[in-house]
Amino acid sequence: MVNVLDDRGAGRVGEAGAVPRLVDHSTAALRRSARALTEDASVPGTAWSVDPRSNRVAVVADSTVTGARWDRLVRVTERLGDTVSVRRSTGAFGPFAGPVDGGDAVFGGGARCSLGFNVDAGGARAFLTAGHCGTAAATWSADPAGAEPLGTVTASVFPGDGDFALVAYDGPEAEAPSTVxxxxxxxREITRAVPAAVGMRVQRSGSTTGLRSGTVTGLDATVNYGNGDIVTGLVQSDVCAEPGDSGGPVFSGDAAVGLTSGGSGDCTRGGVTFFQPVTTALEAVGAEIDPGGDTVGTPGGGVSGRPGGISGRLGVVRDVLE
Structure with missing residues (x-):
């Protein structure tokens, strides 16, 4: 299904074999509204993403957005009219790193996160996880005491244009299969990486809450986690997550889709979760999903990279045809 602005666009879409859907706002208009939110209403506890199903920029405010912050958000969104929608979320936004193999626990600097996907990085084995995990510690292990070292952070992005880190395995003998x-x-074997689409069914594996499933609800999300930590380029979903799930794999069938970043709520009440698109992270660090590579070393032991799960791709809505 492709959003279109007029009959001419509908005709082009129909000729291409897709289903046209007439909407009021172009992708360019929605992106202008998203930029206005970034410039004028980026307060801690807010997030927004482009939702092609509703043909709006979906704004979410957590429970900390009150008083002057709420008034500021309302002023800006009212000015943007029906290009935006606003709703509340339970709890407070924050990264999902915990205190203390896709989906298995990894430990560093007193933090517990989850391994995302094992990858090939220029012929060397490595794994992806969240960037806010990568900035918490330079080295990571499979146990809290550090007796089973895994690898060293070679690249990390957070905050800013994403939330992802690459950790290179230290030795040549541990297992690091492309599995979740x-x-x-x-x-589950992971054989490829794909971009997220609104309506896509995904699963997430994490060291705190295990295997969970849900739906992608927004793209190009900007999240203000507070303390100056503003992250752009994320994907919004209704898959629940909790501290310690950060960095864990988001996947659909045999395809890698993302890395868990943060959000609000929990797996009892539900909430909003954001994840890093894995295709963007792979491109940035020069890595790729490699189902054929499964041997990688870690002195003193290893961990199976077992990133996460299954799901279909029904009800996907594409952006406006301009």
Whole structure:
């Protein structure tokens, strides 16, 4: 399904074999509204993403957005009219790093995160995780005491244009298969990476809450986690997550889709979760999903890279045809 602005666009879409859907706002107009929000209403506890289904920029405000912050948000969104929608979220936005193999726990600098996807980085084995995990510690291990070292951070982005880190394995003998931990004794092989689309069904594996599923609800999300930590280029979903799930894999079938970043709520009440598009992270660090590579070393042991799960791709709505 492709959003169009007029009958001419509908005709072009129909000729291409897709289903046209007439909407009021172009992608360019929605992106202008998103830029206005970034410039005039970026207060801690807010986030927004482009939702082609509603043909609006979906703005979410957590429970901390009150008083002058709420008034500021209302003023800006009212000015932008029906190009935006606003709703509240339970809890407070924050990264999902915890205190203390896709989806398996990794530890560094007193923090617990989740391994995302094992990858090939220029012929060397490595794994992806969240950038705010990568900035918390330079080295990561498979245990809290550091007795089972895994690797060293070679690239990390957070905040700013994403939330992802690359950790290079230290030795040549540990197993690092391109699989996701389904948290029930099984793993799923990951063979490729794909971009997210609104309506896509995804699963997430994490070291705190295990395997969870849900739907992509927005693209090009900007999130203000507070303390100056503003992240752009994320994907919004309704898959729940909790501290410690950060960095864990978001996937659909055998395809890698993203890395868990943060959000609000929990897996009891539900909430809003944001994740880093894996295609963007792979391109930035020069890595690729490699289902054929599974041997990589870690002195003193290793961890299976077992990133996460399954799901279909029904009801996908594409952006406006301009």
């Amino acid at each position: 931990d389904l948290q029930d004794g099984r793993v």
